[in-house]
Amino acid sequence: MNFRRGSGRDEPEINLIPFIDVLLVIIIFLMMTTTYNKVAGIEIDLPTASTTNPTPPDEIAVSVTANGTVVIDGQSMAKPGVEAVAAALKSAAGKRAAGKPPVVSINADAKATHQSVIDVMQAAHQADLTQISFTTRSGS
Numbered sequence: 001m002n003f004r005r006g007s008g009r010d011e012p013e014i015n016l017i018p019f020i021d022v023l024l025v026i027i028i029f030l031m032m033t034t035t036y037n038k039v040a041g042i043e044i045d046l047p048t049a050s051t052t053n054p055t056p057p058d059e060i061a062v063s064v065t066a067n068g069t070v071v072i073d074g075q076s077m078a079k080p081g082v083e084a085v086a087a088a089l090k091s092a093a094g095k096r097a098a099g100k101p102p103v104v105s106i107n108a109d110a111k112a113t114h115q116s117v118i119d120v121m122q123a124a125h126q127a128d129l130t131q132i133s134f135t136t137r138s139g140s
Contacts, residue, residue, distance in 0.1 A: 048136055058102040060092045060129070062120055066111035070120060085123035093129060101128070107135040 063071040070077045072088045080088075089104065096102045104124045108117045124132055 058096055058100060059105050060089060060096075060102050062089075062104055062106050062124075064106065064108040064112045064116050064120060066109040068113065068116050070116070082119050082123045082126065085120060086126035089124055089127040089129055093127060101131065103131040103133055104129050105133050105135055 061071075061073055065071070070080055070085055072085070073092050075088070077084060077088060093102050104120075106117060106120055121132060124130075
């Protein structure tokens, strides 16, 4: 028993050091388990360019619409295969003047699938047309 009167009692204290240690461990755990992903989807705008050069006469115009239709020099091909596009490009190249091979100018819709544009490029390669260009809209 404590018979001393007026003996001072120590004030109760909250020891913060273990609390801070636990918080640091939680923060380190969260940092280690958090996955940092790059943004999977990015927004891409069509490129813009300004030119005053007229369209060269030895050009095969190929348009790819949003639904996959390929138009070669005004002739539409609804969802064709690579071989059919290659045959059409070879036919269009045969109608051109002999000499330098024509340039395949691809005009793809912004909502056209990437695969449909790659298919046109592969068809041009199969048709031995190695010069490919992409048309852009004016920057105005």
